[in-house]
Amino acid sequence: MATTTVKPETLVGKRIRRREDPRLITGTATYVDDIKMPGMHHACIVRSPQAAARIKGLNIKPALDRPGVVAVFTGEDVKDVPSVPCVAQLPGLRQPHHHVLAQDRVYFVGHPVAVVVATDRYIAADAADAVEVDYEELPAVADPEKALAAGAPAIHPQWPDNTAFTFHQEGGDVEKAFREADVIVKQRITSQRLVPNAMETRGVVADWRAAERSLTLYSSSQAPHLLRSLLASIFGIPENRLRVVAPEVGGGFGSKIDIYAEDMLMTFVSQRINKPVKWVESRRENFLCTIHGRGHVDYYELAAKRDGTMLGLKLKIIQDLGAYLQLLTPAIPTLSVLMMPGLYKFKNISADVIGAFTNCVPTDAYRGAGRPEATHGIERMVDILAAELKMDPAELRLKNFPAPDEFPFATATGLAYDSGNYALPLKTALDEVGYADLRREQKQGREQGKLLGIGMSAYGEICAFGPTPATPTGGWESATVKIEPSGKVTIMTGASPHGQGEETTFAQIAADELGVDIDDVVVLHGDTSLVQYGIGTFGSRGTAIGGTALYYALQELKSKIKKFGATLLESDEVSLVGGSVVHEASGKSVSFSKIAAEAYRPMKLPPNTQPGLVATHFWEPPNFTFPFGAHVVVTEVDRDTGQIAIRRYVAVDDCGKLINPLIVSGQVHGGVAQGLGQALWEQAVYDDNGQLLTGEFTDYAIPRAHMMPWIESSHTETPSPVNPLGVKGVGEAGTIGCSPAVVNSVVDALSHLGVRHLDMPLTPEKIWKLIQAGGRA
Amino acid sequence: MKISGAHVISVPQERAYALLQDPAVLGRSMPGCDALEKIGENEYHMKMKMVLASMNGLFDGKVRITDANPFSSFRLIVEGAGKIGFMRGNGLLTLAPLENGTNVQYEGSVEVGGTIAAVGQRLLDTTSRMLIKRFFDKLSTEIAASGDKAGSALPA
Amino acid sequence: MKQKISITINGKLRSDEVEPRLLLIHYLREVVGLTGPHIGCETSTCGACTVMLDGKAIKSCTIFAIQASGREVLTIEGLAVNGHLDPLQEAFWNEHALQCGFCTPGMILTAKQLLQDNPSPTEEEIRKGLEGNICRCTGYQHIVNAVKSAAAKAGA
Amino acid sequence: MIPQEFEYSAPGTLQEALQLIAGGERKVLAGGMSLIPMMKLRLAAPEHVVDLGRVPGLNYITESGGTIRIGATTTHHEIEMAPLVRGRCPLLAEAASRIGDIQVRNRGTIGGSIAHADPAADYPASLLALEGQVRLVSANSDRTVAASDFFLDPFTTAIEPGEIVSEIVLPAEEGSEGYRYEKLAHPASGFAVVGVAARIKKTGGKISFARIGVTGMAAHAFRALNAEKLLEGGATIDEAVATIGEGEEANSDLYASADYRQHLARVHARRAISVALTRAT
Structure with a gap:
């Protein structure tokens, strides 16, 4: 099924249907679980049902005795395998050794205790069930504030205070700001633990070839090169003998950046059995063992003048880390600190982060990673301040934005916001929704007992992770462009898209730059043996950094094409027009395909030029990009049941230049769905013993089609000066902008009852109880 | 999860107190349990077959009696673990005389872990109450069978 | 066996x-x-x-x-017959109704029954009809558009 | 994700099925919508499964003499779409349409659902409001139990060992009757946090007949008899629904506490009755 695209003038900026879709809509794409290999074995992992326990006994014999079972490995077998890695570093960070199988203790429900390897997945499951583990239950603690309280059980016995780190950052003079303030508002605000829940669970196929001393690992990963580098150092397999493939990846949302115990475990198993082995996570395991997101308890204090001028912000973050540190776990709340001033001008901040161990699965990057928490916090605080000052929340926001001519804008947290016109999306969204009319309707409705809320958020985010100093895994990205003798174009990107559509957007960029048909461009990714090197796709970086690397590789190629064209036309006075090199004076031209063919033939080469048309560029961004936008949400609260209905959802986002508006709107919608999930339904609930009570789709409510409102999405376009494409990134925008707007809307609906704040998720019973109690909260 | 409730049994308080701590009676009355086997002072080994809807599982565990305050209160702790998870019930039983028997009030908690915790939370409350009700119903049957009745002379 | x-x-x-x-x-x-x-x-x-x-x-x-x-x-x-995509497949492609694609095969087949039962569904009926398929990527809006567009094509 | 091994029988006749079921610990498989997920999680591990899917003559919807009979293996989707049910017993069609999702309704059967007796299932409220009956057969017995005597406790019914549900018997409704099934679905599971089924008849503008079934609120579905009497006696809807749940112990879970559930039952009863009233002629 070939795409039938008529070549338009330029493709960038157009709604082009995706080139990755034909394989996906026909069911012919290959995800990890679709991989089959001769001699492939199946692994099933025995996991702890206890959150904290000593392993008193472990009997694997009943499993080993079953026909078809090849091996069972336990903690003893893997005790010399290095720790599951955490690359984020903070001063004084306490990092427990994260064994791939539990040694003598388990630390969270789902902790791997043994792995069973069999010829068939049914046999493996039966055998895993037959493994006998005797646990001596220990006291557990699942709540970060309880973990930090005196006398709490120690998660790791060596650190009885359950504190992994403390982190402090300040900017300006926050004490002075608070002294000079007319008004100080304070609020405890939580961002509950969420389960990323990519629809494809994790999976690994490890294929060790002893004779070649080489490993091929297929993993549902967002960052295959990173996985390769870490595995190489952990197992001492040189990188040129270690190939990592991220085949079709069914969503990640941050949860597949990590290198997990299972990636390492399958490597270990394949080396031991000298056969390929597959492990695919069940949904239950995904809930229990794949990283969670958020998990914040935040204490905010905002100081302002009576006229609404914000002066300073104090923030204390208690981050629920879980039992271990995954790849970036401790770094995530530091991103919240960076983002804490939001879009506002004040320059005085003070932040303290305490990382608390709990008997839960680790938290790490989940769509937005630290920025949704911060944005939720500041946007709630602005509304609380507005209520205190009896000011319109829109007016208060507009008063505190930096003006468009103040960019690059230096923030209190040391960032330089690249470009912005923060008032524009907010004003556009308010106009779109009919703000003044809604306020009138709200006032009239209240007299009849109707609970109508109008809420907004003006969000900013740090995207395009990022300059290398700020990105522990490296902040650059790479692209190779290869023009075949036939003139067809192959792009190899270090980004590793898994739904974001870069096979299309990158092809659009290349087709425009080279003047070729988009159908002649193929974008490859996700295979370390194909792709030069790369970082991966996360933190809204794919297009802003990977796309820019591609852009520069294309420029290199273009100048080479021009050189070849000049040689063929025997003149230096040539230019590149569309797909051809043209000698303007004579009107003679030589086509792209001709040049491509000639580039690989014996020809008279221009001086200092190699044959062939291949260029590789590694691009290191000089700064992050800072998308922004405003979401306005109109809600109606059912007084009888506390149910919330969303009447309007207006999103005006600015992610810089749009490469493909169709794809951008998809990103916004999906982001909003996850933000709305957090605002209204989703919650990883652990009981006091560390049991995950919302550990299946039957209890953890993911938004479904009938739960989503129609999203009225539009854009303003403020190009980023950080990269030549002017793009900023859009992957996380919807999520970041959504939850504060929804909560602000519902608080607004109930504000006349005295409601000032609500913690997420806004479950109907919570709302109903407040209404019953006359609103005080 | 917190649980509380009350049931009336038709024997005098002292007799009720004795019956509720009699391992033979407890064993026969606990749903899915056949017998308790003494393993220590006020501590018994228990095997329980839990059948609920299509779910079924074998639990191996212990029944313990603590904080005994003769004739008026004691704590009953039931713990079991099996392939499908584990459960723990901990209740303070308080006995008070009534005209025709004894009011047994209980207050405590039920906790489950493992797979049953993942899918069972929506049903934990209602099924716990059902199982407690079945326990007291069976106890009443036991009492009826043994010929005990309210006000009858106490066999010490 | x-x-x-x-x-x-x-x-x-x-x-x-x-x-x-x-x-x-x-x-x-x-x-x-x-x-x-x-x-x-x-x-x-x-x-x-x-x-x-x-x-x-x-x-x-x-x-x-x-x-x-x-x-x-x-x-x-x-679903595709002789290499010709089903109108729903075509509509999912045109409307960008998928991102990671993992839910897509199931989503398309559910949508197929939805249109069999109700050839011109409203937005609300489409959303309700797809409640048994979770998509974590798209927020469903483009899926709704795709089903609408396939229905319109079939009705045209 | 992977069930344990079991022996499987797919009897070709009802008699054969009943003989098999009489033969010991056998798990009956109808649509499998409750059983199979439990087997995959290994919370259920039956040794022998008897599949009713190939028993002929259990899938039907008929009406004669004002009585509707629905065979046990009739699916929820067949019930929601059947012109006969929509026309003569629309309350049941409405309830069926609110069960799970379309894929579940395509497989799930009415017999399987009511035999499972989940306290949050949708049908029981309607069966009670409809004053329906459940026919139970075994190798050597055939009896009919009123819905009000059928649901005993969570997952506990009047079915005796060896018996299966063979059909549901319902009175065909009069055209003048108003009906409504009002449900608050759990956002994750789709189960009824509470569900209220109401039937209302009017005479001279006043309620002359009311039947109300409530599911999800308590250990098993129940009829709101006091509310029915009050409505028939001329009380206001608010007065009537205020009695719903009295004497019942309401369920409590993460999503809804007992107090909230009780309140929801009343709110949804008021809504169900109001809609039923507008539908009654």
């Missing part, structure tokens, strides 16, 4: 010996080699494994292969 089954899959009859406990999804994916239907959960909730059984959308993770014996199964691989 293995038993013989015969199922017509995407128009072709095939027979295999299977264990009764083999789930249809595993049969399709591992025995037949049709990996279009995916496994997204174990609680019959997410709909990634949706196929059509005798013309009706079902979750193939919640039926044993043996139950499908003698019946007709349509998977996403069998």
Whole structure:
């Protein structure tokens, strides 16, 4: 099924249907679980049902005795395998050794205790069930504030205070700001633990070839090169003998950046059995063992003048880390600190982060990673301040934005916001929704007992992770462009898209730059043996950094094409027009395909030029990009049941230049769905013993089609000066902008009852109880 | 999860107190349990077959009696673990005389872990109450069978 | 003990010996080699494994292969006829109704039944009709557009 | 994700099925919508499964003499779409349409659902409001139990060992009757946090007949008899629904506490009655 695209003038900026879709809509794409290999074995992992326990006994014999079972490995077998890695570093960070199988203790429900390897997945499951583990239950603690309280059980016995780190950052003079303030508002605000829940669970196929001393690992990963580098150092397999493939990846949302115990475990198993082995996570395991997101308890204090001028912000973050540190776990709340001033001008901040161990699965990057928490916090605080000052929340926001001519804008947290016109999306969204009319309707409705809320958020985010100093895994990205003798174009990107559509957007960029048909461009990714090197796709970086690397590789190629064209036309006075090199004076031209063919033939080469048309560029961004936008949400609260209905959802986002508006709107919608999930339904609930009570789709409510409102999405376009494409990134925008707007809307609906704040998720019973109690909260 | 409730049994308080701590009676009355086997002072080994809807599982565990305050209160702790998870019930039983028997009030908690915790939370409350009700119903049957009745002379 | 089954899959009859406990999804994916239907959960909730059984959308993770014996199964691989995409596939592509694509085969087959039952559904009916399929990427809006567009094409 | 091994029988006749079921610990498989997920999680591990899917004559919807009979293996989707049910017993069609999702309704059967007796299932409220009956057969017995005597406790019914549900018997409704099934679905599971089924008849503008079934609120579905009497006696809807749940112990879970559930039952009863009233002629 070939795409039938008529070549338009330029493709960038157009709604082009995706080139990755034909394989996906026909069911012919290959995800990890679709991989089959001769001699492939199946692994099933025995996991702890206890959150904290000593392993008193472990009997694997009943499993080993079953026909078809090849091996069972336990903690003893893997005790010399290095720790599951955490690359984020903070001063004084306490990092427990994260064994791939539990040694003598388990630390969270789902902790791997043994792995069973069999010829068939049914046999493996039966055998895993037959493994006998005797646990001596220990006291557990699942709540970060309880973990930090005196006398709490120690998660790791060596650190009885359950504190992994403390982190402090300040900017300006926050004490002075608070002294000079007319008004100080304070609020405890939580961002509950969420389960990323990519629809494809994790999976690994490890294929060790002893004779070649080489490993091929297929993993549902967002960052295959990173996985390769870490595995190489952990197992001492040189990188040129270690190939990592991220085949079709069914969503990640941050949860597949990590290198997990299972990636390492399958490597270990394949080396031991000298056969390929597959492990695919069940949904239950995904809930229990794949990283969670958020998990914040935040204490905010905002100081302002009576006229609404914000002066300073104090923030204390208690981050629920879980039992271990995954790849970036401790770094995530530091991103919240960076983002804490939001879009506002004040320059005085003070932040303290305490990382608390709990008997839960680790938290790490989940769509937005630290920025949704911060944005939720500041946007709630602005509304609380507005209520205190009896000011319109829109007016208060507009008063505190930096003006468009103040960019690059230096923030209190040391960032330089690249470009912005923060008032524009907010004003556009308010106009779109009919703000003044809604306020009138709200006032009239209240007299009849109707609970109508109008809420907004003006969000900013740090995207395009990022300059290398700020990105522990490296902040650059790479692209190779290869023009075949036939003139067809192959792009190899270090980004590793898994739904974001870069096979299309990158092809659009290349087709425009080279003047070729988009159908002649193929974008490859996700295979370390194909792709030069790369970082991966996360933190809204794919297009802003990977796309820019591609852009520069294309420029290199273009100048080479021009050189070849000049040689063929025997003149230096040539230019590149569309797909051809043209000698303007004579009107003679030589086509792209001709040049491509000639580039690989014996020809008279221009001086200092190699044959062939291949260029590789590694691009290191000089700064992050800072998308922004405003979401306005109109809600109606059912007084009888506390149910919330969303009447309007207006999103005006600015992610810089749009490469493909169709794809951008998809990103916004999906982001909003996850933000709305957090605002209204989703919650990883652990009981006091560390049991995950919302550990299946039957209890953890993911938004479904009938739960989503129609999203009225539009854009303003403020190009980023950080990269030549002017793009900023859009992957996380919807999520970041959504939850504060929804909560602000519902608080607004109930504000006349005295409601000032609500913690997420806004479950109907919570709302109903407040209404019953006359609103005080 | 917190649980509380009350049931009336038709024997005098002292007799009720004795019956509720009699391992033979407890064993026969606990749903899915056949017998308790003494393993220590006020501590018994228990095997329980839990059948609920299509779910079924074998639990191996212990029944313990603590904080005994003769004739008026004691704590009953039931713990079991099996392939499908584990459960723990901990209740303070308080006995008070009534005209025709004894009011047994209980207050405590039920906790489950493992797979049953993942899918069972929506049903934990209602099924716990059902199982407690079945326990007291069976106890009443036991009492009826043994010929005990309210006000009858106490066999010490 | 293995038993013989015969199922017509995407128009072709095939027979295999299977264990009764083999789930249809595993049969399709591992025995037949049709990996279009995916496994997204174990609680019959997410709909990634949706196929059509005798013309009706079902979750193939919640039926044993043996139950499908003698019946007709349509998977996403069998939807395009002679290389021509089904109007729903075409509409999903045109409207950008997918991102990671994992839920897409199931989503399309559920949408197929939705349009069979109701050829011109409203937005609300589309959303309700797709409640058994979770998509974590798209926020569903483009999926709604795709179903609407396929319906409009069919009605045109 | 993978069930344990079991022996499987797919009897070709009802008699054969009943003989098999009489033969010991056998798990009956109808649509499998409740059983199979439990088997995959290994919370259920039956040794022998008897599949009713190939028993002929259990899938039907008929009406004669004002009585509707629905065979046990009739699916929810067949019930929601059947012109006969929509026309003569629309309350049941409405309830069926609110069960799970379309894939579940395509497989799930009415017999399987009511035999399972989940306290949050949708049908029981309607069966009670409809004053329906459940026919139970075994190898050597055939009896009919009123719905009000059928649901005993969570997952506990009047079915005796060896018996299966063979059909549901319902009175065909009069055209003048108003009906409504009002449900608050759990956002994750779709089960009824509470569900209220109401039937209302009017005479001279006043309620002359009311039947109300409530599911999800308590250990098993129940009829709101006091509310029915009050409505028939001329009380206001608010007065009537205020009695709903009295004497019942309401369920409590993460999503809804007992107090909230009780309140929801009343709110949804008020809504169900109001809609039923507008539908009554």
